[in-house]
C-alpha cells in the first residue's frame with residue numbers, strides 16, 4: 356500500500372513536471388526568440404533611417420564639391436543658378452541648393468537671386484558643417500533643415516528623408532548629430548532622454564513603453580534612432596508562440612504518456628507476477644556447478660524463468676527486483692521450492708548426493724519461520740539438508756543482524772549458505788567473519804576481468820585470499836573461457852560455474868547430461 360502511495364505521488368509529480376517543464380521551456384524560448392526578433396526588427400528600422408540620412412549627406416557633399424570652389428558672382432550668375440538647379444533636380448533628397456555667405460543664402464535653385472536670411476546655425480558639426488534645424492522659407496508653417504559647408508547650402512525637407520520608412524502607428528524615427536546628440540530630423544514620438552550620451556555604437560534598449568534602437572554611421576557624424584511602442588511588439592510573441600507552444604505541449608504530453616506507460620507497466624508487474632504464479636508460467640532451469648580440479652558436476656543452481664502468457668520471456672533481472680520491491684518475493688521462492696520438489700527426485704535418482712543451490716532475496720532472509728519452510732521443502736523434495744545451498748546476495752544483507760540470525764539457524768540445521776555475487780555489494784570484512792557462511796561466490800564480473808587490463812582483474816585473487824583467511828570455500832561463477840578456468844585453477848578455486856560447463860538447462864537436458872557423465876563428488880562443507 357505504501358509503495359502504491361509512493362508510486363502515485365511519483366506519477367503525479369512526474370506528470371506535472373514532464374508536462375510543465377517543456378511548456379515552460381517553450382514559453383521561455385518564445386520570449387527569448389521574440390526579444391531577439393524585436394531587437395533585430397527595430398535595429399533594421401534604425402538602419403533604414405540611417406541609410407536615408409547617409410544618402411542625404413552624400414548628396415550634400417556632392418553639391419558642396421560642385422559649388423564650394425565658386426565665387427559669389429559665378430554661383431549667382433545664370434550659369435551658377437542653372438548649376439544649383441541641376442544639383443537640386445538630380446538630388447532625390449535635397450529640396451533646394453544654394454550659395455550662402457554668413458547667414459544669408461544669396462542665391463538658390465528655387466529663389467534665383469533673391470537673398471534669404473536663414474538665421475543663426477543651431478550648432479556646428481564635428482566636420483564643420485553649420486546646421487540649422489528650423490529654417491522657414493515660403494511657407495512659415497513648414498520647417499526645413501539647412502546644412503551648409505563653405506559656400507554651399509543644402510535645404511532638406513524634414514518629412515522627405517523619413518517619408519517612406521515603416522509607418523506602423525506609434526513608430527518614431529530620428530536622425531541626429533552623433534557628437535551633439537541633437538536631432539536633425541525626427542518623425543513620430545521620440546523622447547529626448549533616449550539620445551544616450553554613453554552609447555558608443557549600436558545599441559538596443561527597452562524603456563517602460565518602447566524598444567529603442569540606435570545605430571551609428573561609420574561615414575558621417577550621424578546616428579539614427581527607431582522607437583517601437585511595446586504594444587506593437589507582441590506580434591512577434593504571437594508568431595513564435597503559434598509554433599513553439601504547441602510543440603512544448605506536444606512534448607510535455609508525450610513525456611507524460613511515456614512516464615505513465617513506464618510506471619504503469621512497473622506497477623502492474625506485481626499483478627502480472629501473481630497471475631503468472633496462478634497459472635504455470637514459471638519454470639526452473641538448472642546450471643551445472645563443477646569441481647574445478649576434476650571437472651565433475653557436483654550440483655546445480657536452480658534459476659527461475661518466466662514466460663508471460665506462455666509467450667514473452669521476462670528476464671529474472673526484471674521481475675525479481677519488482678517482486679522484491681512489491682513484497683511478493685516469498686511467492687516466487689515458494690514456487691521455486693515447489694518446482695524443485697517436483698524435479699529433485701528425478702535428479703536424485705541419478706545422483707543421490709547431488710547438491711542444489713537456490714537463490715534467496717532479502718525478503719526471504721528476513722521472513723520469520725523461513726528456516727522451517729526450508730526444512731519442510733527439503734523433506735518433501737528428498738534433498739538432504741546438507742545438499743542444499745542457499746545463495747544470498749551481498750546486496751540482500753539489508754538487515755545484517757536479521758539475515759545473520761537466519762544464516763545461523765540454517766547452518767545449525769545443516770543447510771549450507773553461500774554469499775552470492777561477492778564483491779559487488781558493500782561487505783565489510785568485519786561482519787563477514789561473524790556470518791555463518793560456507794561459500795563465497797565470486798561474481799562473474801571479476802571472473803571475466805581475469806587476465807585482462809581491467810582495474811578489477813585482481814579482485815578475484817583478493818576474494819580468494821579473503822575466503823582462505825576466513826576458511827571459506829570459493830565458487831567462481833561466469834567462467835566462459837579455458838583461460839579463465841586455467842587462472843582460477845592456478846588460484847586453487849574449488850568449484851566453478853559458467854557457460855564453459857553448461858548454460859542453464861531444462862530438467863530433461865540435465866538428466867540426459869547426468870546419464871552420460873560419470874560419478875560425482877560430494878560438496879565439501881567449510
Ligand SMILES: Nc1nc2c(ncn2[C@@H]2O[C@H](COP(=O)(O)O[C@H]3[C@@H](O)[C@H](n4cnc5c(=O)[nH]c(N)nc54)O[C@@H]3COP(=O)(O)O)[C@@H](O)[C@H]2O)c(=O)[nH]1
Pocket residue numbers: 642656657658659670671672675687691714715716746775776799832833834835852853854855859
Ligand atoms: N531470488 C531469486 N533470484 C533469482 C532466481 N533465479 C534467478 N535469480 C537471479 O536473477 C539474476 C539473473 O539470473 P539469470 O538470468 O538466471 O542468470 C544466471 C546465469 O544465467 C548467469 N550466468 C551463469 N553463468 C554465466 C556465464 O558464464 N556468463 C554469463 N554472462 N552469465 C552467466 O548468471 C546468473 C546466475 O547468477 P547467480 O545467481 O548470481 O549465480 C541473478 O542475480 C539470479 O541470482 C530465483 O529463483 N530467486
